[in-house]
Amino acid sequence: MHYTLRNKLPSTALFTTVDAVLNWGRLSSLWYLLFGTACCAIELMQTGGPRADLDRFGAVFRSSPRQSDLLIVAGTVTYKMASRIKRLYEQMADPKYVISMGSCSNCGGLFDLGYSVLRGIDKVIPVDVYVPGCPPRPEALTQGLLVLQEKIRKQRYLAREA
Amino acid sequence: MGLEALKEEITKALSTIVVEPVWAEAAGDLALHVLPGSLKAVAAALKGVGFRLLLAVAVVDEGETFRVVYPLCSLERRLRLILMTSVPRQAPDIDSLVDVWPAANWHEREQAELFGVTFVGHPDPRHLLLPDDWEGYPLRKDYKEPEVYRGISTERPYWEDEGCSRSN
Ligand code: SF4
Numbered sequence: 001m002h003y004t005l006r007n008k009l010p011s012t013a014l015f016t017t018v019d020a021v022l023n024w025g026r027l028s029s030l031w032y033l034l035f036g037t038a039c040c041a042i043e044l045m046q047t048g049g050p051r052a053d054l055d056r057f058g059a060v061f062r063s064s065p066r067q068s069d070l071l072i073v074a075g076t077v078t079y080k081m082a083s084r085i086k087r088l089y090e091q092m093a094d095p096k097y098v099i100s101m102g103s104c105s106n107c108g109g110l111f112d113l114g115y116s117v118l119r120g121i122d123k124v125i126p127v128d129v130y131v132p133g134c135p136p137r138p139e140a141l142t143q144g145l146l147v148l149q150e151k152i153r154k155q156r157y158l159a160r161e162a
Numbered sequence: 163m164g165l166e167a168l169k170e171e172i173t174k175a176l177s178t179i180v181v182e183p184v185w186a187e188a189a190g191d192l193a194l195h196v197l198p199g200s201l202k203a204v205a206a207a208l209k210g211v212g213f214r215l216l217l218a219v220a221v222v223d224e225g226e227t228f229r230v231v232y233p234l235c236s237l238e239r240r241l242r243l244i245l246m247t248s249v250p251r252q253a254p255d256i257d258s259l260v261d262v263w264p265a266a267n268w269h270e271r272e273q274a275e276l277f278g279v280t281f282v283g284h285p286d287p288r289h290l291l292l293p294d295d296w297e298g299y300p301l302r303k304d305y306k307e308p309e310v311y312r313g314i315s316t317e318r319p320y321w322e323d324e325g326c327s328r329s330n
Contacts, residue, residue: 079293079311079312079314080291080292080293082312082314083312108318112318113318115300115305115307116292116300118314119316119317119318123314123315124314
């Protein structure tokens with residue numbers, strides 16, 4: 001709906017404000033899917049735990065892709081798993097975001113020479129933020145989430161691009 | 163129980179199947195090398211002697227042949243024994259030992275998909291770990307990786323310079 005609006009109406013202060021409110025709502029409630037494929041998932045759990053405490057930024061885990069806004073691909077992805085991850089991604093409702101966590105899901109990591117390992121989750125689904133490390137520390141993943149929040153803050157849905 | 167006594171007991175148990183068992187040593191354990199034709203009978207006889215636990219099924223790609231290895235264990239007698247056989251690469255068929263040791267079921271499925279060894283008489287010869295549409299046997303030494311899998315490129319851009327861009 002908003003795409004047609006965007007084309008017909010001039011950019012106004014009202015739409016800019018509504019955009020800001022929408023973005024604020026989205027970036028402050030990035031619920032991520034409770035999902036991990038290898039050792040990075042352990043660090044993902046630490047990030048959700050009391051010390052790193054991802055909840056501070058409004059990010060809590062959901063066990064269903066239908067309720068999630070964010071997919072954190074945490075771990076090695078095999079070709080067999082790739083199609084499952086793609087399906088999970090497709091089951092998530094828009095707007096949806098993806099963080100690729102760790103060397104494995106960035107580029108295949110240390111299993112790069114394996115016959116069964118996908119070399120980068122971006123070959124299957126679009127990625128918003130890459131977090132390097134093997135595994136990334138909770139601080140690094142938190143930073144990745146903050147970077148994603150900044151990215152969302154700049155998005156425009158209703159107001160026309162200048 | 164000494165090794166000699168064990169050898170003697172096994173030789174006796176196998177007397178109707180193999181004339182002279184071929185003994186070897188593998189990683190410090192006693193190993194018994196048999197022809198693929200007598201494998202199942204030997205396995206049943208060994209189970210009778212007390213080797214009731216099958217630890218794994220392994221396959222070694224030796225070029226012209228595949229060596230199939232069955233590490234056995236007897237918990238009651240605190241003994242280990244490795245049963246081995248070799249099948250030709252051209253016709254890698256071997257009797258399934260699921261009837262003797264049910265534990266062989268998943269092990270054989272795994273070795274079948276990774277090495278292309280056919281376990282004749284296996285009750286459920288599906289893939290265990292690889293996707294159903296997987297082509298080729300990835301642990302064979304001459305395995306060539308396909309260029310794409312389900313439309314996903316398998317290239318390794320970071321390894322091109324190292325001369326190992328595709329596993330071969
Ligand atoms: S990047 Fe490292 S820690 Fe993360 S899944 Fe891969 S091997 Fe495990």
